Each structure stands twice: as structure tokens, then as C-alpha cells.
Amino acid sequence: MRKIALAGLISLLSLSPTYANDDGMITTVIHAGQLLDVKSGKLLKDQFIIIDGDTIRDVVTLRDMEDMEEEDIKFINLSDMFVLPGLTDAHVHLTGDANIHGYKRLTRSTPRAAITGVRNARRTLMAGFTTVRNVGAPGFADVDLMEAIEDGDVPGPTIIPAGRSIGITGGHCDNNLLPYENRETAGGVADGPWAVRTKVRENKKFGAKVIKFCGTGGVLSKGTKVGAQQFSFAEMKAIVDEAHQLGLKVAVHAHGEEGINTAIRAGVDSVEHSSFISDEGIRAAKANGTYLSMDIYVSDYILSEGEEAGILVESLEKERTVGKKQRERFQAAAEAGVKMAYGTDAGVYPHGDNGKQFAYMVKWGLSPLQAIQAATINNATLFGVETHIGSLESGKMADIIAVESNPLGDVSELEHVDFVMKGGTVFKSKEE
Ligand code: ARG
Numbered sequence: 001m002r003k004i005a006l007a008g009l010i011s012l013l014s015l016s017p018t019y020a021n022d023d024g025m026i027t028t029v030i031h032a033g034q035l036l037d038v039k040s041g042k043l044l045k046d047q048f049i050i051i052d053g054d055t056i057r058d059v060v061t062l063r064d065m066e067d068m069e070e071e072d073i074k075f076i077n078l079s080d081m082f083v084l085p086g087l088t089d090a091h092v093h094l095t096g097d098a099n100i101h102g103y104k105r106l107t108r109s110t111p112r113a114a115i116t117g118v119r120n121a122r123r124t125l126m127a128g129f130t131t132v133r134n135v136g137a138p139g140f141a142d143v144d145l146m147e148a149i150e151d152g153d154v155p156g157p158t159i160i161p162a163g164r165s166i167g168i169t170g171g172h173c174d175n176n177l178l179p180y181e182n183r184e185t186a187g188g189v190a191d192g193p194w195a196v197r198t199k200v201r202e203n204k205k206f207g208a209k210v211i212k213f214c215g216t217g218g219v220l221s222k223g224t225k226v227g228a229q230q231f232s233f234a235e236m237k238a239i240v241d242e243a244h245q246l247g248l249k250v251a252v253h254a255h256g257e258e259g260i261n262t263a264i265r266a267g268v269d270s271v272e273h274s275s276f277i278s279d280e281g282i283r284a285a286k287a288n289g290t291y292l293s294m295d296i297y298v299s300d301y302i303l304s305e306g307e308e309a310g311i312l313v314e315s316l317e318k319e320r321t322v323g324k325k326q327r328e329r330f331q332a333a334a335e336a337g338v339k340m341a342y343g344t345d346a347g348v349y350p351h352g353d354n355g356k357q358f359a360y361m362v363k364w365g366l367s368p369l370q371a372i373q374a375a376t377i378n379n380a381t382l383f384g385v386e387t388h389i390g391s392l393e394s395g396k397m398a399d400i401i402a403v404e405s406n407p408l409g410d411v412s413e414l415e416h417v418d419f420v421m422k423g424g425t426v427f428k429s430k431e432e
Helices: 005-015 062-066 101-105 110-126 141-150 191-203 233-245 257-266 279-288 298-309 314-337 356-362 368-383 411-415
Strands: 027-037 044-054 055-060 072-086 085-090 131-133 158-161 210-214 249-254 270-273 291-293 399-401 419-422 424-430
Touching: 005 062, 044 062, 044 072, 055 062, 055 158, 062 257, 072 368, 072 419, 085 270, 085 291, 085 368, 110 131, 110 141, 110 419, 110 424, 131 141, 131 368, 141 158, 191 210, 210 233, 233 249, 233 257, 249 257, 257 270, 257 279, 279 314, 291 368, 291 399, 298 314, 356 368, 356 411
Parallel strands: 027 072, 085 131, 131 158, 210 249, 249 270, 270 291
Antiparallel strands: 027 044, 044 055, 072 399, 399 419, 419 424
């Protein structure tokens, strides 16, 4: 054991050798020039994050560091950077390809989608997103991707997979592209309270860690109306009760106001999209503590690149109304102080561009801090993992990112994350 003297520390800061302690665990110290405490919104100067293996042991000042006795330490010098907790996204489809929409989708097998997912997982992590909720994948490709990442086979964020999205026959979560002779039914389709409970149980059985269902029509599905509710209250209640009984959170896809109100009444944890949420819906969300996960960037991509990517003409038509209205309602919800999640629908647009939504959320009513909180501590709470991630505190995972300038000044800085650590392992750094 030796004490780390200040002079020794400064000289070590420029080195980054890797050492293992006696018990084989690597201790890493990150010198954060500015560390954002996402809970208080304060930027703390010259903090030292001490990491044992994959977990933050403590966050201390230089004075505390001098008293630290340690065998060997790996130092990471981020003294000229702004350090934050890893970002999170409540709504992605890692197996989705932004260039492959509409009828092009029919040519893609589930194994092929999983391989696309490998590429997308890497892009997502490199963009600074260290945990994502994957709200719907063909088969259980997202569960397999989660496992491959956990096993260290491929790099990617921590995934909270939904497996198959649950939906009504002919609804947004079904596949309505083919005629009767060549008909296809999506894996999560079920009608009736007991049938949907079975789907929840099956999803859990095959690895889902969150339940996603479709409570209204959608933009990208054929023949559905965004304003029309899908599933009755009894069916929604059955999904939510069964999921909660099994310890799973529930995310509902819902654009139209009736579907949103009914889903909130049924007890969902988050409403995805929320495009036409009424004032009544906003009040209900506030009263029930329901999170809104509003993907207010994606419209720009759909309307500019969508046609080439194969998005149906009817979908482009729907998007022209939905995108605009959704931003207005986001502003109303932000003003009312509803709990905001950070959910983007990456997969519809390119993975790795998850950070583009920050600037939109600020343009439409949140402060930069609130937008960052949505993507860190709020999402962590919505996911039910706030004791593990969401802020840089003792006992939490060492999921840490850094950017060059102050994101509280210009939140679009988070579109260019320079340093990414996930679970104590560095995946991206300026030096490399
Ligand atoms: N997956 C969603 C749907 O098809 C995408 C909605 C995108 N548009 C929007 N303005 N958020 O309904």
C-alpha cells in the first residue's frame, strides 16, 4: 500500500496503465474537470470518480484523493471535459433499419434484423447511450442481442428488451401489408383480456424485461388511424395488471387522446409518442405519475428521408399532421410539469443519432438540464433501475460519458460525445 501524493497523482494523470488489485478487480480513477450532478443541476469542479470494476465506489475531491491508499490505479484524465452519467433512451428499435421501411421490411428475416441490431447497438453505445429500452423486436431478437452484449460478444448498451409488442388483430403492432392469401400475423397479436395476459406471460418467459403494447393506431402501419384507440379498457387493464404482477413495467404506444386517457387509467408506466394528448390527458399523467416519452425529433427524418426508405404514402400523409401537433403538445406537457422520459424511436431514423432530440426538447419547452434529466435520472426511474444508473453516485454502475463543452449552455453538445465508459470499461476516448 502507498499513499498517493498530490505530485504523484498529477504525474499519473497523464498515464493510463491498467492494473488489477489483489482480488483481480481493476480500480480506475477518472479526473472530471466538471462533473454534472444531474439531480441538483450543479456543475462540480475537479471531481475524482473512483471505480472498482464496474461500480462507482465514490466521487471525491482532490483532498480526499490524497488520503487514499491504493495498490494500483488506472487514471483517466478528463480534466478539460464535462462529465455526465451515461445517456439512456426509452424508445428504440435496435433491429430496425432507417433505410428499410414499408414493403422493404418484408424482405428482412429475423436473423438479418438481429445482425443489423449488432451494428446499431455499437452505434448507440458510441453515441453515449449506455442503456436503452428496446420497445419491440421481431421474435425475441432484442433478448438475444441483450445477452450477446452481456456476454461481451459484441459492444452495445445495456438493453431492456420488450420482445414482441402486444397488439390487436390488424392494429399498429400487427403486420397489415399483405393480402388475405399471403396473410401474416405479428407474434404479439392477441385479442381479449385472457389472450393478452398470456402474451405478457409468454414475453416474460422468453426474456422480456418490459411490456410494450399498442393502444392506438400508428403512423408507419398500414391502414391504422393514429386517433383510434386499440384494445378496450379491459384488455389494457389485463396487460398492465399481469405485467405489474410479474414485476414488469408497461409502455404503451399511443397517439390519440382516447387511447392515451384509457391507457393512463389502466395504469401504464409510460405513454410513447403521446402526440395528441389532451389537457385532460396531461392532468391524468401528472396525477398518476405517468411518464411521457415523446419522440419529437423523428418527424424531420420521416418527412425528409422517409419516401426513399420505403415509408408508405399514407404514412407520410399521417406524419404531416402528427409531427407538428406532437411538438405543440410536448410544449403543453412540459409547461404543465409532466414527468418526461427521453425516448426517440431510433430505428425509424438512424441509430447513433439518438442525441439529436435534446435540442428539440429544449426548443419546445424544457431547459437543457430538464432534457438531460429526462435522458438520465428520469429514464432510470421509469425503467425501475434508479439505484443502478442515472447519476454518478457511490454504488451505481460506472456508465460515464464526457463532452468537450458545457451541455447546460448548448445541449446539442450531446450529439458529439467524446468519451464513453460502460460498466467500468472504456469504449470511446479522444486519445484512442
Ligand atoms: N413508430 C411510430 C408510429 O408509427 C412513429 C411515429 C413517428 N412520428 C412522430 N411524430 N413521432 O406511429
